[in-house]
Amino acid sequence: MSLDLNSATGMFLGLAIGDAMGSPIEFEKPRPRDNYIRRYQSGGFHSVSKGEFTDDTSMALAMADALIESQKTNGYPFDGHMIMNNFLDWRYNGKFSPREKCFDVGLTVNGALWKYKEDKTTPFTGCTHYKSAGNGGLMRLAPVLIVAKNKSEAIYLARESTRLTHGAEEALMYSEIFAEEVWDGRILPQYVDYRHPLDIDRDDVSSGGYVKETFQAAWWAYQTTDSFENCIIEAINLGDDADTVGAVAGMIAGRMYGFDAIPKWMVEGLQWSEHLIDVSKKLVLLN
Template sequence: MGAYLGLAVGDALGATVEFMTPGEIREQYGTHRQILGGGWLRLRRGQVTDDTEMSLALGEVYLRHNAFPPGAVAEAFSEWMRGKPVDIGHTVRRGIIRFRTEGLCQVPENEMDAGNGAAMRCLPVALALLGASPEAVWSASRAQAHTTHHNPLSDAGTECVVELVQGAIQGAGLPWMAERVARLTAAHPEFRYDRKPTLNPSGYIVETLRVVFQALFGNDTFEAALVTAVNRGGDADTSGAILGMIAGALYGEEGIPRRWRQALLPEVREACETQALRLLAASPLGRAVEGERTRA
């Protein structure tokens, strides 16, 4: 629950300052820490963007199919786009149009597709595959990712996010998470981060995750980490969403400030809460727990 609400809260908080520089944020808001709506998308207070909406669409695929079939994922994303979402990334749009025009539900590998669009919507994979084998998790992660993003850096970053969320839900703390990120940076040095803040992160997965890692490991509460991430500016809704799902899994629902949870539109909050519980119940871990309860 904390992971899903954290995703939505991070999305809604960051959207207000998306594409602004840190200096512009300071001039207009001081330190941005309230869910206000507005921004370049002129959102209502508590409204979310494609990060949360695509996650919910992906989660419904698993609940219908008990898997992430590429064709069903592509169709779900296409149906989402038919609803004229408030925002959609260029790579996502291109992948969906390719599916509509050519019937291809997986895009070919492309060195230019190292965006953050697959990582921002990966939470349903983390929840639905809790307790599954690593091979099953990575296969599902790539099945959803390659609908629009097929790139080794995108794959590696997205899979790291999935593993961090799953580990946190199952009780891992920041030291374990730092070790997992160290494995990522050893394999892909592009993701290395340091104390120098990453400012104005673009949609490039490397810049996004540098912000996320700096905020996650540089703070010890959900609120402090999220405020740090979104005030870096740039693609702030996605930085916030990814940080929010990881930190939400780490600190739990009660670790997310009540004012932020209550600021979400009621329909958004309900959708996130409901899907989180349904995905967990459908996961291998959830089924095993239910089986133990039945035998007891």
């Protein structure tokens, strides 16, 4: 059984909403609870406009487009070359981005795309050094989890899609765990040690670009709140890599609570929201 439309659309929109809510406070310090950002804002490091998403969502859209195209031409959604060529189209031509320009790209992604541009022998150009275990593969997992036909395929596609730009074993491992739990729609007891204890002090929840930090911060935000909206707000206000922690928390909360539980203002204030809903539907039709 694949993910249903409500969970799938919730997960994809959750990614984009967390990204767009978090990007204005990317690289900031954690905000005190009485001064939380609770709405879409403009500004920040990348001078985003209200409801504008960044690389996290653009790369997910680039991947989704390739999955849909590959299903049409190859009869199977995953084609690493098609995805990487779409990533290049985003990186160098600004496709899949409301600004029509790539303005936010992680170092590891940038290195992998440059390598692929120079030599297209293999699409799996992600650096394998253990210090390169960033969150750039984890942040864009929604599309492959939607098209997967069963749990083992979800785990396999999570690994393969991550490996395109992130080859470090730790990055692959967190993508696989994420795929398994999101697929099941519940927290699995065997992975309890990969998360923060729930009584952790908020000051001890780091939210940087290291995949482990992003994974832990996103699950912590989900586990310590009781709604989609509060999960996003808790996640982004940790600051630092706020957009990507928001995107990962948004995927979790969107999948768990479903699209129907996302407040209207969060969907309506998001740029390209109609398009994102449409793409989610197309992906669901592939599974």
